[in-house]
Amino acid sequence: MKNAQKFILLAALLFGNLSLLAQTPEPMFFIVETMKSTPNKSAEYEKNEREIWKKLHQERIKRGLIVSWNLYAVRYPSGSNVAYDYVTVTVIQGLKKVENPWGTMFTDAEKLLTKEEYTKAMAIGDLRNLTTSTVYYGNDFIMADPKATTPSKYQMINMMKIKNDKWDDAMNMETKIVKPMHVEMMKKGGKAAWGLYTQMLPSGENQASDYVTSDFYNTWEDMDKEGDFKKALAKVHPGMSAVAYDKKISDARRLANRELWELIDFAK
Template structure:
C-alpha cells in the first residue's frame, strides 16, 4: 500500500515541466547502457505572449533544481525543456518538456515527497504550484517508449535543435513500420551523423494515451547542432552511400505506404538537466 506522501506527489507529474539531446539523451542512464529500457514523458505547455519571462523563471529557478535532485536520487534520467519554433496564437502549445525514466517503478511514483522542502526550504508547495500554474497551462501529457536511437549512449550535452516528426501508422502495422525504420533508415541516419549533417536520431512508440482517435502512434526525431542544418535536411546522399543498389524513390514509396507524417515541428533547446 502506498504511503500518503507518495500518493500526494504522484499527482505532481501534471505540474512538472518535464523528444534528443537530441534523441540521444533519451537513452541516457546512470551510467548509460544501450540495453536499458527508456520511458519518456512529454508535456506540452501553453504560455501567453506576455508570460514567457515568468514561465522560464519558474522552470529554471523553481523546477530545474528539483529535477536535479530527482536525478541525484535516481528517480529520473534527464529533463529537457524546448521552445517550439514558429508558433502563434492559434497553436495550442509553444513549449515542450521531456522527462526520461529507465524504471517503471519511478514512473508510478516520480516524486520523493521531501524534494520541494529540501530544495526550496523557504517556499511552500502551495506557492510553488501557484506560481507555476499562473505562468503556464499544461495542454497534454504523453508517455512514450524508446524503440531505437543513435547514438544509443548519448553525448553529455543535448543538441540545440530537434526536428520532430509525428507518424501515423495503421493499426496492426507497427511491427512492419519499426522494421522499416530500423533496417532501412537507421543505417542512413548513422551515415548522416558520420557526415556531420545531423548529430542524432530516435524513434519512440506512444504508450498513453492511445486508441482509435489518436492522430499519431510514433515519433521520430532528427537532431542538429546548427540551425541551418535543420533547414537543409536531406538524406539522398546518405542513402546512396548505404544502399547503392536500391532505388531511392522506391524506398520512399514503401516508406510513405508504411506511415503518414501527421506533423513536423522544430524545437529549440532552452535548458536541460543530466547527470
C-alpha cells in the first residue's frame, strides 16, 4: 500500500494530473545532499561553499532553476565516525526542474567565476565527499510568522518509518492530529515552523525512513519553549487523553532517527 501511494503520487506529478494531488501551484521538491568533510578541512570546505559555490546557487535562483539553497552543519550526531557532517538542501518548484536543476550552469561557471574561484570550485571534492543525494516531496509546511524571510537557525530532523504499511494512517496522523497541535503551540513561542516531507527517491522497503518531519527553531533556547502540551491538547482535541494522542502516533510510525542541523549559510 505504501509503495502504491508513492506510485500514485509520482504518476500524478509525471503526467501532470494535478487533480490527483490538488496541488496549486506546482509542488515543492527538496534535494537533500549529505557531505562528509575531509579530516581537518571542514573550515576550508565551509569557505568554499559560502564564498564560491553560493555565487553559482544565487545564479541558479536568478535563472529560475531553484527556489533556494541552504547549507547546514550537523550538530548532532557528531564525531569522527559519523557518516556525514554537513547537509545542503536545494528547494525546487515542479518535478520537471528536478531532472536538471543546474541547467547550463556547469558550462557557464567559468564565465561567472574568476579563474581562481573556478579552480577552487572544481576542487571541492578534495574538501568533502558527497555521501547521499535524496529527493523529498513537500507535503505540508506551517510557520509561526508567515512573513519571516530568514531561514531558522536550527532544524530538528525527525526521520520516520511507517508501521505495517499504514501510509494513510501516518499521513492523516501527521496532518490532522499532530499538525494542529503545532499550530496551537506555536502561538506561545518556541517553534518557528514545522514541515512534513515524503521521501521520493530512492524508495523501497529497505530505506531507513519513509518520511521526515522537521521542527524549526530560531534560537537554541527556543527548543526549550514548547509551551503547555496539556492545555494545547485540551483545546485542539477536546476529550483526547495524552495516552490516546501518543497511541495514534506510535500506531502509525516509529521514530527511526533524529538529527539536529545548524544553518551555516543560505541563498534565496
